[in-house]
Amino acid sequence: MNKALIGMDKSGSFRVYLAITKGMVEEAGKIHETTPLATAALGRVVTGAGLMGLMLKNPDDKVTIQFKGDGPAGEILVTANGSGKVKGYISNSELDLPLKDDGKLDVGGAVGKGTVTVIKDIGLKEPYMGRIDLVSGEIAEDLTAYFFLSEQQSTSVALGVKINTDYTVAAAGGMIIQMLPEADPESINALEKLLHQLPPISNQIEDEIQQSGPKTSEAVCESLLHRIFSSLPSAYRIEVLEYRDIQWECDCSMERLERVLLSLGEKELTQIVKEDRQAEIICQFCRKEYHFDKEHLEMLLRVAVKSKEILEKRKRKEENKEC
Numbered sequence: 001m002n003k004a005l006i007g008m009d010k011s012g013s014f015r016v017y018l019a020i021t022k023g024m025v026e027e028a029g030k031i032h033e034t035t036p037l038a039t040a041a042l043g044r045v046v047t048g049a050g051l052m053g054l055m056l057k058n059p060d061d062k063v064t065i066q067f068k069g070d071g072p073a074g075e076i077l078v079t080a081n082g083s084g085k086v087k088g089y090i091s092n093s094e095l096d097l098p099l100k101d102d103g104k105l106d107v108g109g110a111v112g113k114g115t116v117t118v119i120k121d122i123g124l125k126e127p128y129m130g131r132i133d134l135v136s137g138e139i140a141e142d143l144t145a146y147f148f149l150s151e152q153q154s155t156s157v158a159l160g161v162k163i164n165t166d167y168t169v170a171a172a173g174g175m176i177i178q179m180l181p182e183a184d185p186e187s188i189n190a191l192e193k194l195l196h197q198l199p200p201i202s203n204q205i206e207d208e209i210q211q212s213g214p215k216t217s218e219a220v221c222e223s224l225l226h227r228i229f230s231s232l233p234s235a236y237r238i239e240v241l242e243y244r245d246i247q248w249e250c251d252c253s254m255e256r257l258e259r260v261l262l263s264l265g266e267k268e269l270t271q272i273v274k275e276d277r278q279a280e281i282i283c284q285f286c287r288k289e290y291h292f293d294k295e296h297l298e299m300l301l302r303v304a305v306k307s308k309e310i311l312e313k314r315k316r317k318e319e320n321k322e323c
């Protein structure tokens with residue numbers, strides 16, 4: 001099950017982004033053959049990035065989130081766009097650590113100390129980039145801190161992935177609550193009280209999935225919304241603005257990988273053609289393999305040589321103008 005909704009309270013004080021991402025996290029785990037701990041770590045970032053993607057204005061806008069710590073997880077990198085499409089990977093898909101004292105997976109220990117970097121490409125000349133030191137490595141707390149420190153936004157992030165004893169995904173999803181500029185001060189107090197008492201979001205999602213029966217994914221999402229916010233005063237009741245699709249989808253292609261090879265330059269391409277006579281490239285996000293035979297590589301080499309000639313000619317022309 002994958003579905004998201006965007007809602008706002010009646011007073012116009014805050015906006016809510018809520019998603020159930022069980023299917024998306026399952027797919028990510030299968031593609032990268034992750035252990036339960038790696039599934040939980042990658043799944044939280046995949047969900048968080050997907051929610052942040054829905055916060056973008058345009059379908060083609062993109063957000064990339066990189067968690068890079070000194071723990072055994074290594075790098076976790078996820079990209080999402082404004083249309084709800086998400087892709088990502090974790091460096092160490094086989095990581096494993098003992099459970100924490102409370103019996104939960106030790107995502108914070110897996111990530112360790114380091115940084116979280118957020119890059120937003122929203123069609124401007126240069127992408128926006130923000131980076132902060134990790135607060136805990138537990139992902140949701142780090143993204144909450146990122147919004148406050150880097151974007152000066154009062155935001156609460158909740159993310160969860162629950163794994164069954166047979167290593168399948170029991171539940172996955174998340175929520176972002178973001179205060180709006182003209183927020184009623186009392187709404188902040190009400191939300192703080194709510195969040196303080198809120199059970200883990202993965203448990204609530206699991207309950208909703210188990211009780212869903214023939215419900216549509218939209219109805220399950222809305223029921224989850226009411227479950228979470230039912231204790232709020234009526235003045236801050238959440239109204240659903242829209243439902244959104246959120247799904248795993250990699251946009252890799254032969255053309256994209258050709259550009260990767262061209263970026264190596266004439267010298268390195270020549271070496272590959274002469275010594276290897278072929279190339280195999282695996283997409284780090286979806287693990288799809290792309291094969292380039294000798295003829296294909298020679299064609300790319302000709303393109304690289306021609307591009308180099310054009311650039312050199314342009315450079316000489318500009319130098320002559322200056323003289």
